[in-house]
Amino acid sequence: MFDIISESGVAAGVRRIEGVTGYGVLQKLHEAYGVVGELAKTLKTQNKDVIEKAASLVEELKESKREIESLKGKLAASSSDDLAGKAEIVGKINLIASRAEDELDMNSLRAMGDNLKQNVPNSLILLVSKAGNKINIVAMATKDVVEKGIHCGNIIKEITSIMGGGGGGKPDSAQGSGNDISKAPEAFARVKEMIANG
Numbered sequence: 001m002f003d004i005i006s007e008s009g010v011a012a013g014v015r016r017i018e019g020v021t022g023y024g025v026l027q028k029l030h031e032a033y034g035v036v037g038e039l040a041k042t043l044k045t046q047n048k049d050v051i052e053k054a055a056s057l058v059e060e061l062k063e064s065k066r067e068i069e070s071l072k073g074k075l076a077a078s079s080s081d082d083l084a085g086k087a088e089i090v091g092k093i094n095l096i097a098s099r100a101e102d103e104l105d106m107n108s109l110r111a112m113g114d115n116l117k118q119n120v121p122n123s124l125i126l127l128v129s130k131a132g133n134k135i136n137i138v139a140m141a142t143k144d145v146v147e148k149g150i151h152c153g154n155i156i157k158e159i160t161s162i163m164g165g166g167g168g169g170k171p172d173s174a175q176g177s178g179n180d181i182s183k184a185p186e187a188f189a190r191v192k193e194m195i196a197n198g
Contacts, residue, residue, distance in 0.1 A: 001025040072108045075101065083112070084119050091195040093145055097126040097188040099181065104129035106136050106175055113140035113173075124150055126159065126191060128184050135163060135178035146171045150195070158194065159187040 004019045005028070020028055036047050045053040087094040096116055100109060113125045117140055125140045137159055139152040146152075152174035156167040160176040163183045167176015 003028055069107075072104065072111075075104075075108070084116060087120055087123060090192050092122075093148065093150070093195055094120050094123040095126070095192065095195065096120065096123060097191065098128075099184055100127050100129040102130045103132075104136065105131060106138065109136055109138040110140070110173075110175070113138050116140070117142050124152075124155075124191075124195070126155070126188060128163075128178070128181060130181045135165065135181050137163070137165070137167060137176045137178055139169070139174045141172050143172065155191055155194070158190055162187040162190060 002019055002021050003025045004017055006016075006018045008016050010016045033047075036050055039054075040047045040050050043050060043053045043057070083096050083098055086098065087096050089095070100112060104112075109127045109129055112127055116125045117123060121142060122144050123142050124145050125138070127138045129136045137156060139155045139159070141150050141152050151171045153169040153171065156169055156174035156176045160167045160178050163178030164180045165176055165178035167174060169175055
């Protein structure tokens with residue numbers, strides 16, 4: 001009996017193959033059988049059904065992720081409706097600066113921003129969310145606001161420098177991350193100054 005356990009490059013044009021023979025093969029098979037047995041216990045199934053059970057769990061996980069993304073989208077839409085009524089006029093611009101719900105990822109924040117841009121004309125949107133140990137930050141602006149000289153990339157750099165992170169982007173859309181969400185009010189205040197001072 002012979003079983004190859006590894007193959008690698010040693011030098012140009014030279015390959016190394018390592019294997020076991022005789023009782024070494026039996027030992028490897030015994031170890032493999034033990035791993036399958038432990039996996040079967042974890043999955044609460046029989047050894048022969050491990051692959052089928054694992055595939056089923058992978059599909060369940062994918063479906064759960066899809067449901068979570070769908071719920072996040074609905075939450076983002078609902079939250080953006082609430083934020084639309086809280087727009088503050090600063091320098092002839094509708095500024096919406098807010099801390100969103102915790103655990104929203106960057107995609108969810110961007111979805112909120114897109115929704116707000118569609119419903120609030122002449123707007124600059126700043127959203128932050130604490131997700132685990134990370135602070136997600138998004139800045140988005142409508143076309144008419146960009147034409148007034150607003151650059152979301154520059155705004156994100158200012159916000160993230162205050163909140164202990166970094167980021168950047170385009171005039172109409174930018175994103176970044178930070179480390180201290182308690183600095184969000186200070187960062188928003190700084191943006192208001194930037195807008196007011198032109």
